[in-house]
Amino acid sequence: xxxxxxxxxxxxxxxxxxxxxxxxxxxxxxxxxxxxxxxxxxxxxxxxxxxxxxxxxxxxxxxxxxxxxxxxxxxxxxxxxxxxxxxxxxxxxxxxxxxxxxxxxxxxxxxxxxxxxxxxxxxxxxxxxxxxxxxxxxxxxxxxxxxxxxxxxxxxxxxxxxxxxxxxxxxxxxxxxxxxxxxxxxxxxxxxxxxxxxxxxxxxxxxxxxxxxxxxxxxxxxxxxxxxxxxxxxxxxxxxxxxxxxxxxxxxxxxxxxxxxxxxxxxxxxxxxxxxxxxxxxxxxxxxxxxxxxxxxxxxxxxxxxxxxxxxxxxxxxxxxxxxxxxxxxxxxxxxxxxxxxxxxxxxxxxxxxxxxxxxxxxxxxxxxxxxxxxxxxxxxxxxxxxxxxxxxxxxxxxxxxxxxxxxxxxxxxxxxxxxxxxxxxxxxxxxxxxxxxxxxxxxxxxxxxxxxxxxxxxxxxxxxxxxxxxxxxxxxxxxxxxxxxxxxxxxxxxxxxxxxxxxxxxxxxxxxxxxxxxxxxxxxxxxxxxxxxxxxxxxxxxxxxxxxxxxxxxxxxxxxxxxxxxxxxxxxxxxxxxxxxxxxxxxxxxxxxxxxxxxxxxxxxxxxxxxxxxxxxxxxxxxxxxxxxxxxxxxxxxxxxxxxxxxxxxxxxxxxxxxxxxxxxxxxxxxxxxxxxxxxxxxxxxxxxxxxxxxxxxxxxxxxxxxxxxxxxxxxxxxxxxxxxxxxxxxxxxxxxxxxxxxxxxxxxxxxxxxxxxxxxxxxxxxxxxxxxxxxxxxxxxxxxxxxxxxxxxxxxxxxxxxxxxxxxxxxxxxxxxxxxxxxxxxxxxxxxxxxxxxxxxxxxxxxxxxxxxxxxxxxxxxxxxxxxxxxxxxxxxxxxxxxxxxxxxxxxxxxxxxxxxxxxxxxxxxxxxxxxxxxxxxxxxxxxxxxxxxxxxxxxxxx
Numbered sequence: 001x002x003x004x005x006x007x008x009x010x011x012x013x014x015x016x017x018x019x020x021x022x023x024x025x026x027x028x029x030x031x032x033x034x035x036x037x038x039x040x041x042x043x044x045x046x047x048x049x050x051x052x053x054x055x056x057x058x059x060x061x062x063x064x065x066x067x068x069x070x071x072x073x074x075x076x077x078x079x080x081x082x083x084x085x086x087x088x089x090x091x092x093x094x095x096x097x098x099x100x101x102x103x104x105x106x107x108x109x110x111x112x113x114x115x116x117x118x119x120x121x122x123x124x125x126x127x128x129x130x131x132x133x134x135x136x137x138x139x140x141x142x143x144x145x146x147x148x149x150x151x152x153x154x155x156x157x158x159x160x161x162x163x164x165x166x167x168x169x170x171x172x173x174x175x176x177x178x179x180x181x182x183x184x185x186x187x188x189x190x191x192x193x194x195x196x197x198x199x200x201x202x203x204x205x206x207x208x209x210x211x212x213x214x215x216x217x218x219x220x221x222x223x224x225x226x227x228x229x230x231x232x233x234x235x236x237x238x239x240x241x242x243x244x245x246x247x248x249x250x251x252x253x254x255x256x257x258x259x260x261x262x263x264x265x266x267x268x269x270x271x272x273x274x275x276x277x278x279x280x281x282x283x284x285x286x287x288x289x290x291x292x293x294x295x296x297x298x299x300x301x302x303x304x305x306x307x308x309x310x311x312x313x314x315x316x317x318x319x320x321x322x323x324x325x326x327x328x329x330x331x332x333x334x335x336x337x338x339x340x341x342x343x344x345x346x347x348x349x350x351x352x353x354x355x356x357x358x359x360x361x362x363x364x365x366x367x368x369x370x371x372x373x374x375x376x377x378x379x380x381x382x383x384x385x386x387x388x389x390x391x392x393x394x395x396x397x398x399x400x401x402x403x404x405x406x407x408x409x410x411x412x413x414x415x416x417x418x419x420x421x422x423x424x425x426x427x428x429x430x431x432x433x434x435x436x437x438x439x440x441x442x443x444x445x446x447x448x449x450x451x452x453x454x455x456x457x458x459x460x461x462x463x464x465x466x467x468x469x470x471x472x473x474x475x476x477x478x479x480x481x482x483x484x485x486x487x488x489x490x491x492x493x494x495x496x497x498x499x500x501x502x503x504x505x506x507x508x509x510x511x512x513x514x515x516x517x518x519x520x521x522x523x524x525x526x527x528x529x530x531x532x533x534x535x536x537x538x539x540x541x542x543x544x545x546x547x548x549x550x551x552x553x554x555x556x557x558x559x560x561x562x563x564x565x566x567x568x569x570x571x572x573x574x575x576x577x578x579x580x581x582x583x584x585x586x587x588x589x590x591x592x593x594x595x596x597x598x599x600x601x602x603x604x605x606x607x608x609x610x611x612x613x614x615x616x617x618x619x620x621x622x623x624x625x626x627x628x629x630x631x632x633x634x635x636x637x638x639x640x641x642x643x644x645x646x647x648x649x650x651x652x653x654x655x656x657x658x659x660x661x662x663x664x665x666x667x668x669x670x671x672x673x674x675x676x677x678x679x680x681x682x683x684x685x686x687x688x689x690x691x692x693x694x695x696x697x698x699x700x701x702x703x704x705x706x707x708x709x710x711x712x713x714x715x716x717x718x719x720x721x722x723x724x725x726x727x728x729x730x731x732x733x734x735x736x737x738x739x740x741x742x743x744x745x746x747x748x749x750x751x752x753x754x755x756x757x758x759x760x761x762x763x764x765x766x767x768x769x770x771x772x773x774x775x776x777x778x779x780x781x782x783x784x785x786x787x788x789x790x791x792x793x794x795x796x797x798x799x800x801x802x803x804x805x806x807x808x809x810x811x812x813x814x815x816x817x818x819x820x821x822x823x824x825x826x827x828x829x830x831x832x833x834x835x836x837x838x839x840x841x842x843x844x845x846x847x848x849x850x851x852x853x854x855x856x857x858x859x860x861x862x863x864x865x866x867x868x869x870x871x872x873x874x875x876x877x878x879x880x881x882x883x884x885x886x887x888x889x890x891x892x893x894x895x896x897x898x899x900x901x902x903x904x905x906x907x908x909x910x911x912x913x914x915x916x917x918x919x920x921x922x923x924x925x926x927x928x929x930x931x932x933x934x935x936x937x938x939x940x941x942x943x944x945x
Contacts, residue, residue, distance in 0.1 A: 044070040044131030046094035047151040053918035055390040056088025061855035067150035067200040073132040076120040080199030085116030105470035111352035136208035150200025162191025187225040246352040247324035250294035257283040265340030293382035295348035304336035358465040365392035365458040398451035408436035457512040502591035503530040506555035514851035517639025527658035533592040536580040543676040545576035568704035571813035596667035597695040610659025620654040636682035638839040644781040648691030709812035714758030719747035745779035759809040772796035819926040826856020846870040861912040871899035892916040
């Protein structure tokens with residue numbers, strides 16, 4: 001029998017077509033495909049630029065970027081990571097997808113877990129309506145497809161795909177001393193994100209947030225996410241203006257599989273019970289560590305298996321923290337299994353707010369705050385003592401490292417920064433203070449330090465977190481008044497001798513700022529020579545006494561250390577003059593050297609007398625090997641190097657001492673002294689020792705006494721051989737004239753560099769041969785210098801085949817390379833110093849960016865070192881006064897437009913936003929032989945004592 005099936009097939013196909021069409025329309029009408037989801041949600045993702053102005057709780061001061069996303073558009077709440085919001089001070093702004101910028105204020109960070117919230121003013125967004133993300137109520141599932149929308153590797157709005165692979169991963173470890181999450185599971189996904197993705201939303205296909213991106217492991221292409229349970233609770237309380245309370249036992253737990261639990265004493269019966277209660281879990285929580293001296297320390301033990309809290313079974317981190325949060329500052333009953341025995345305790349729960357630092361102390365350019373719960377876990381120490389978040393200047397010189405913990409100061413036990421501050425407020429400057437501390441390398445060893453109290457260069461203030469203001473305002477403390485003035489009288493036991501070793505002293509110098517091409521806070525040590533015992537004058541190498549801006553001390557016979565003063569810095573050569581008060585020397589013999597200016601020649605017999613690294617006198621009889629041009633390569637960052645100098649080299653010299661060279665009449669004919677030089681890359685500085693004529697010492701003393709300038713042609717010279725000069729075209733007549741004038745001459749003088757602001761810049765070019773000054777032939781560096789000691793000279797030189805003669809004005813140099821230093825927006829600024837003019841060929845116009853601090857506006861907006869600011873808001877900046885006038889009245893958050901030039905005079909326009917909260921503007925001025933500090937934010941000037 002035949003049956004007509006055509007109508008039936010038609011109906012079936014019609015039904016299938018209708019179903020496919022319906023499903024297609026459904027897909028198009030709902031955001032259930034990734035393109036639609038990303039398009040609809042991306043407006044709620046923001047790129048966060050954050051600047052951390054001070055080191056705090058293991059996090060260094062820095063400028064970086066991350067991601068956040070809007071979770072409450074009406075109240076302006078953005079969710080991101082804890083390590084983005086930061087436990088300490090932070091300034092931040094968000095950049096929306098349309099490039100609008102809005103200011104962010106820290107709203108909340110979790111004390112333990114890696115999430116936090118920023119807040120913004122919704123009305124600040126003018127041109128876009130940001131998407132508000134929904135935090136999903138559905139738990140993520142293994143195999144679930146996800147997208148991460150974030151600022152990956154600094155690229156705004158990058159979209160990464162991935163698949164959930166684990167829901168019970170341990171919290172990632174970022175290293176000892178850094179922030180680490182604990183007491184929680186993390187979610188793991190097969191995708192690879194980088195630093196800028198921190199704080200990104202992890203979304204499902206509906207656009208709901210299922211987790212918060214926190215970290216990644218590039219080797220395995222895995223990313224790690226914070227689960228939402230605690231985040232949702234915190235957000236709800238913030239939206240309702242409620243206090244978020246977090247409790248802790250100061251104990252770290254770890255999820256342990258049942259197989260291991262059975263070895264710890266868990267019975268089969270108990271294992272079965274807990275498996276039935278939590279079938280999705282693979283184990284229970286076990287105590288991993290306990291902070292010493294915490295309420296749980298003497299009750300719980302490492303290896304205890306958590307069973308119940310308040311008679312309720314607890315197997316998850318979330319449930320554990322729920323009980324602790326509801327019992328903060330209360331007792332909670334807890335039962336554990338220890339080696340097969342069930343034990344029950346009543347434990348006091350700590351409020352995490354009480355063990356989270358909320359203030360920091362600024363002193364000696366360092367940062368100090370209470371030891372945090374986070375750091376106490378790293379050290380395995382009680383939460384007591386003061387954490388050195390950043391050790392600087394004399395604390396660093398005293399051997400106290402960053403990330404150490406001070407436990408005793410000035411004989412007083414230190415529990416917190418209030419204890420430390422109480423001591424600092426009453427200890428006078430110049431006092432040496434004993435302290436005790438421990439550090440990461442030896443946490444169980446109490447180390448000793450000796451620190452000098454010094455408020456001369458840096459402020460002493462206490463800064464406290466203020467959520468309403470959105471930053472950490474500071475209270476500044478003045479130095480205590482010297483209540484015990486002492487009259488120092490001359491010690492009749494001090495004798496002036498003619499023993500050369502009594503004229504040698506150890507010189508210590510500390511430079512507080514990164515200026516004039518020096519990197520970081522510098523601490524240098526070398527040997528000085530007493531040249532006038534009655535005046536207390538000591539000659540030291542400029543490689544040790546770097547500047548008048550710093551602290552210098554002298555050590556006599558390894559027995560007495562006294563404060564000295566920098567009197568004069570030679571403008572050209574490696575010499576400095578410092579002074580001490582002779583009436584402060586007790587029971588120690590003094591001497592001054594007898595100087596004999598003479599040119600040391602090869603074969604001359606000399607006696608080396610100097611101090612070794614331990615300050616002990618050593619002698620060595622030797623002979624002069626040669627006197628040659630001293631050539632020091634330039635630093636990559638222009639800084640002082642000696643030029644135009646001949647140095648003395650010895651046969652079998654003792655290169656481990658510094659001091660003097662003595663002839664057979666006990667007269668000092670030269671210094672055996674240290675010079676600085678860079679490595680082959682022009683970066684790292686090291687020292688070497690060589691000899692120079694005592695004539696330069698006599699000149700330095702004369703200049704300091706007379707206050708007259710050194711006149712300079714502002715040229716760097718080098719020596720060339722006569723044959724090279726002849727090949728360049730110099731005539732035999734001129735060569736004979738030069739050689740006959742100085743029969744000992746082996747080479748001629750050629751121009752190597754010229755300072756562009758000098759009159760010489762209009763005359764000389766590199767490679768020109770200098771022939772005569774005021775018609776006197778010259779073949780030696782010292783000849784040129786001595787003949788140039790007048791305001792105007794006539795120079796004769798050979799250039800491009802021609803001998804030329806022309807008058808030229810010399811430049812007066814007074815031994816004070818710079819006399820003003822600005823600290824503005826986190827950068828140190830001063831006039832272009834002589835080294836920059838000679839080595840980088842820049843002129844003296846504008847202000848030179850010497851260095852900058854990380855986390856400052858200078859870093860954020862790219863006002864980098866080795867550039868000159870030549871214009872601000874359209875106003876030319878030629879002098880320091882121009883700069884001061886242009887910026888002194890700028891208000892907090894005001895924007896300035898800056899034009900800078902690099903060493904190649906390539907301009908750059910930068911906009912910088914002021915931050916007067918964390919980066920106040922002040923100036924250091926050298927007047928009347930001392931440095932004075934002027935605060936340009938309406939604070940009276942005060943002298944630097």
